[in-house]
Amino acid sequence: MIYMRKHIFRAVAFVALSISLWGCASYNDAVAPYYKNVSAANYPQAEKELDKNSLIQKPRNQLLYFMEKGRIAHLRGEYQESNKYFNDADQLLDNGMKSAGDEAVGLLVNSMSQKYKGEDFEKFMIHYYKALNYLYLHQTEDAIVEARRITLQAQEQGDKFNNKDTRYSNDAFSLMLQGMLYESNNDVNNAFISYRNAADIYLKSPDKTYYGTPMPLGLQQDVIRTARLNGFTDEADRYENTFGIKYDAPPASDGGSLIVFWENGRAPIKEQSDLFFTLVRNSNGDFFFDGGGGVMIPFNYTGDRSKVNTKGIESLHVAFPKYVAQVPYYLGADITVNGSTTPFIKAEDINELAFKTLQQRMLNEMGKVLARLAVKKIAEYSLREAAKKDNGKTNSLIEGLGYGVQLYSLFSEKADTRNWQSLPSYISYARVPLQKGANHIEIKMRSANGTSEVKTIDVEGKGGLQFYNYATLR
Template sequence: MVLNRTISILQRTSVLFALMFFVFGCASYHDRITDYYKKVGAGDYVEAEKSLDKNALVKKDRNKLLYLMEKGRLAHLQGEYAKSNNYLNEADLLVEDAVKSVGDVAVGLFLNSMSQSYKSEEFEIFMLHYYKALNYLFLGETQEAVVEARRISLQNYAQGDKYKDKTTRYSKDAFSLILQGLIYEHAKNYNDAFIAYRNAVEVFKSAQGSYYGVSTPRALKMDLLRMAYNLGFTGELNAYQKEFNLKYNPKEESEGGDLVIFWENGMAPIKTEENIVFTLVKGEKGGLFFTNALGIMIPVSLNISGGTTLNDVHSLNIAYPKYIVQQPPYFKALAKSNDYNYSFELVEDIDALAVMTLKERAGKELGDILTRMAVKKAAEYALKAAAKSNGKDGEANAVLEGIGFGVQLFNMFSEKADTRNWQTLPAKVNYTRIPLKKGENVINVEMERPTGQRSTYSITVYGTGGVQFHNFATMR
């Protein structure tokens, strides 16, 4: 009687515990803060910030980096540039100190990666520098913006070292190098600007002209020619004019300087999860492998059998992250200034970066997930083996059997893909460079939706003879 009651209690408790995981764990990160995203997209930044601040999930310590990046983005959208950089600088420090603690590794190994501290996507780090640099520029803090530009070089070096000899990987960020060149040009540091533009061109050349969804912008080519001319690099100027099939005419330079406009269109793709079925099998030499219907075979280095056979191992349904791309609200834009039209060019495609970089690291992602599944199965098999032993204490074995049942359910419902990302980043960043006359300039940006509906965004800027910057976002 006591034995049956013990088993019954254990099983009911296990089911309740597993259902609790299912109810609170099946929703993605996006689903659980969707109210915040809707308000940001609608341009209701005050209410969006209230929604973010009262959200228990994003306020957890493991999500602190995401919280800081979102707060920084919100402040930037509201024109509070100093406040924005307070948040983004704190986020930057978290990125620099992103060292995996023993406890954090254990959480990822025994529970799921969603429960670990968020470390950020690689392209998110470059976008962090982008917003910090713009904040400094808008605050008139040119030297701080130059420091941020130099940090872009360090980040690109680190990225290159990470994927050394892997030309097909995201080893550099071309957009950040273009931004770096523009900042140097703004500071009249033409030699460094030339180097930055040249480095950006080389990134595109190494990728045969198209890098993660972006073709070499014509504006970048003209900027490189301009810097070569200003520095008196006649040989480089002639070589690049021939390579680009473009002619640089210094007479076209304007007395009022230039305005660089960054148009941030749409929102980053939603990160969700999909289920992939794998089966754990033994190889010819006794090694363990995870395999699926597509023929993927991933070896498992851990000995998880616990002295038992694998005859009772069924297919494993794992949760794997994936991105769902959202269509940007507009598909083209044209800037009109002083009776001239200026087209926007795509300079950063975060949709493509998110999808393609996840695909590039698919092997590592799957390896981490399957290793975690192997560890979980190890505990399950060990308890089953103990319950089936020939010990004299039948009640103790029954308790182990009940615990084993609970572990099996826990393994099933606690497995979860990491669906976190910096969701309010733009889907696409486009830019154009517009010559200014001295004094007041009114620029009208006409945008067109896929439906044909048009909208106009107006900018008033005063030409002072240097390079100025402006950015705006269209999310809905």
């Protein structure tokens, strides 16, 4: 019997060590060569690294793979190929990512082993890149379809949080983009509605900011300008009073106008944070996880509560993701067109969105993780109790299984550190007038050490609204 116990302990220790070694690296560590080449703007090599990476090729990471492939194809200027992958990502999301089997994996193993379902703001960003791809492919109607899908995405998010929750359920920048897309199609009525909806999101906040982004002056002007174009004089006057500005739109330029999006830096990465909780029972017999500092999370245990010994569950180790910001190399930028300089204004702070949306769902996510761990712990305790015989001796096999569950629970716990990390840290934009014919444009970016870099492009002014996006992912 002693011989059997010895080999059982060796076996569970080996399994635990294997799980520990397999699970110590974060997603960012495992896909680092890809992101290193993205940051260096070496996009062909980045794509090669992505295609040969075994982790992101796994079925559970299919959504991440499609989003990254779509992003890298967009950066390479392969817009048709880019939308092929973004459409694949859309198809996955439309079909639904949840299943009983996947939920069981999350309960019995860890959330890192489940299918990656995407952050809410990542889903909005798919529409951003798809719309730009379609515009560059001169498929305006398809770009307008993406504009409409932004509204559907917002409604889906609103339903998810019952439209009463203060959590992230809409995206002001996406609504601004929606307005721009409608305007490019000469649909000024829907453009006004989109701009107004975006502005109203900012106005709901006491300081008129939305996830770290003050309301852009350009958005305020777009609301007033399109209101007047529609003949909504009262609306235009009301928003002038609300914004505290007086705005008279300049005459339309012969060459039309250009909206430039500057995508700067890289989205934050996820790392693992380790926390510890104890399971306690109140006077009514209800269970709670106590994390100290006043953090109490209820645990709705459906089993026989009388058989749960909370003293046997001394502590629970929780692995939870945390974001780590990547400081962009460039701090700001201006755009100069035909001798006139305009500053870029921040429109979307993905860095802030990532931190705040994770914080908003933290207690709910932590409750799921703790419930999973508690079930494992209760199973471990039950096995160890069952190993005790009436004659005072111990059943070594059952005892070994109990210790195996203990070690498995300890070493299999792993935070989900996946996210779409090739997204920019933030997006700024500028709307500039174009003259008829050739326009020489300079985008001047400033770094923290005082140096600057200039990107030059040439645009043909031909009337109407055009778009251009430029990425500095370091």
